[in-house]
Amino acid sequence: MSRRLGSANNGLLVAVVSLVAVAGLIFLLSSGGDAPTEVQPAGNGTDNPKPDAPVQPTDSTSTKKLVMYCAAGIKLPVEAAAKAYEEEFGVEIQLQYGGSGTLLNNLQIAETGDLYLAADTSYIEIARQKKLLHEAVPVGRLRPVIAIHKDNDKGIKGLDDLLKPEVNFGLANPDAASVGKATKKILTKMGKWEEISTACKVFKPTVNELTSAVKLKSVDAAVIWDSQVNLHSDELTMIHVPEFDAATKQVTVGVLKWCKESVAALRFCRFMSAPSKGQQYFTQFGIENIGGDEWSESPELVLYSGGVNRLAIEDTVKAFKQREGVSVKTIYNGCGILVAMIKGNENQPPDAYFACDASFMDDVQSDFRPPLTISDTDMVVIVQKGNPMRVKDVKELTKADLKVGVANAEQSALGELTKKLFLQIKLDDSNLYEAVQGxxxxxxxxxxxxxxxxxxNGLDAAIVYKANVASISEKLEIIPIRTGNPKAVQPIAVNKASKHPYLAQRLVEAITSAESRERFLSHGFGWRVPLPSAN
Structure with a gap:
């Protein structure tokens, strides 16, 4: 009888086990069971819930319990962090264990719980594509290795040695465990998956079971996470494979879409990723530290933003603060002034900077991580309602007795762009910049x-961004500029010196969300962030 995965009988058995496991899981969650529970392997779920808006958070001080689905291979550090968190904040973390893929399948059916931790971030991406979760926070790094017992004498030094007739080795089920999925992906890319998976005699649903098999010498070798070998270094040793070393995986925890306790859930995520809190347990149990945010129960971010962006982001920032349970101090001003503040106050830098135009990001780019361009907006001429001065084109700003207003080129991106644009526009014997000064x-x-x-009515005309007047267009006249390059693009970046770079990055993600996109479009901006794939 073949032992390879995928037979019809095995598929039927897995489907039955899946239904039993999910029924038991729902019962446990509804009954408020106290003890962590190992979730049995389940079949592939087919439910694809419709996208929902985030559930409104409750006061975190009233939260008494969070339910977390946790990859079995990360059990020990998460268990330790959960215990420390409960002792400090009085919030119980009820843990449900299983393979990352198995848990993902089960939670789709159960539609309950608060957090999902996967040993491979690809499962988090799948969950996001299925609209199952919102925020995601990295908490550690792993890489696959070949594990053997220290007493093993079969000369196993690499992948090819697994194919020796006398070697009995194990792999994790790629449909159930993250290390199995990672192994299959890497070996497929190397052109070795079919050969090695065919030769494999033992498939296990979790990395913990594979680790136990190596320790008990029921297999000679297995591909598991390096953290497992680190944890059992008295009995096991690891063999590095270059292709495995190059495929570091990120352990990530996500907040599920039906979580009603987002403030408490995200605080626990921050706790696990903080070097002085949860990260010490991950390091203790052999998992590479991710260098998380400095711990603060209620951290504060400082966001510098060009004034043009204010209407587009202020509702998003407000919702972010409420959902995360954090403070965001937002300083709006001309980008020339903001750049001067960044350069002149290096001891208290902003956590993130949202520029009016890319040219004003360039001036301080060395202080920031690579920027993401969010939006664009056109420069336009605005005049009083009814256009009493009959201005039809930007060149007509030189009309006699016309009162014109422009932004200051030293203090704002709009002023600098206006100056550059006017210098580009040629008139008979000069350029528009020189001609309009009077x-x-x-x-x-x-x-x-x-x-x-x-x-x-203090000015007859002015150069502004289209986004500045989109919401009041009925109160004045807007004249497009059809000469030169009258467009500004708005990038955002996280400061390299931020004490809360992951939190700042989640703010960036909030600003690039589908809800935020609608706000930008309603305020006259174009959208530059690629839309997520439908696949």
Missing amino acids: NVRVQTPTADMLVNQVLA
């Missing part, structure tokens, strides 16, 4: 000041 009445640090003066 009509310029004010140069302000932000576009809002220019809009207000046009509305109050």
Whole structure:
């Protein structure tokens, strides 16, 4: 009888076990069972829940219990971190263990719980594609290795030695365990999967079971996570494979879409990833540290943002603060002023910077991680309602007695872009920048000041961003600029010196979400972030 995976009888058995396991899981969760439970392997779930908006969070101080699905191979550090968290905050973390793939299949059916920790971030991505979770926080790194017992004398030094007739080796089920999925992916890329999987006599649903098999010498070798060998270094030794070493996997915990305790759930995620808190347990149990955020029960982020972005992001920032249970101090101003603040205050840098235009990110790029371009907006001419001065084109800003307002080129991206644009526009004997100077009445640090003066009839015309006036377009006239390159693009980046880079990155993710995209579009911005694949 063949022992390879995928036979019809095995598929039927797995499906039956899946239904029993899920029924038991639902019972445990509904009855509030106290003890951590090993979840049995289950078949592939087919449910694909419709995307939901995040559940409104409750006050974290009232939270008494969180339910977490945890990859079996990460049991020990998570168990230790959960115990420490409960002792400090009085919140029980009820842990349900199983293979990463098995847990993912089961939670789709159960549709309950708060957190899902996978030993391979690819399962988190699958969960996101299926609209099963929102935020994701890395907590450690793993890599596959060949594990053998220290007493093994069969000369196993690499992958090819596993194929020796006298070697009995094991692999993790790629449909149930993250290390199995990673192994299959790497070996397939190497062109070795078919040969090695065919020769394999033992498949296990979890990395813990494979580790036990090597320790008990029921197999000569197995491909498991390096953390397992680190944990049992008195009995086991690891053999590195270059292709495995190059495929480091990230242990990641995600907040499930039906979690009603987002503040408490995300606080536990931050606790696990903090070097002074949960990370010490991951290191203790052989898992590589990810260098997480500095611990704070209620951290504060500082966000510098160009004034043009304010209307598009302020609701997103407010929702982020409420969902995470954190503070975000947002400073809006002209980007020239913000750049000067960044350069002049290196001891208290912002955690993130959202520029009005890429040119004002370039000035401080060395202080920040690679930027992501979020949006764009066109520069336009605005005039009073009814256009009493009959301005039809940007070149007509040189009309006699026209009162014109522009942004200050030293203080704002809009001013710098306006100056560059006007220098590009050639007139008969000069350029627009030189010709319009006689009509310029004010140069302000932000576009809002220019809009207000046009509305109050203090200016006849001004150069602003389309995004500045999208919500009040019925109160004035907007004239497109069809000459030169009248477009600004808005990048955002996390500061290299931030004490909370992962939290800051989640803020960036909130600003690039589908909900945020709609806010940007409604305020006259174009959208530059690629839409997620439908597959």
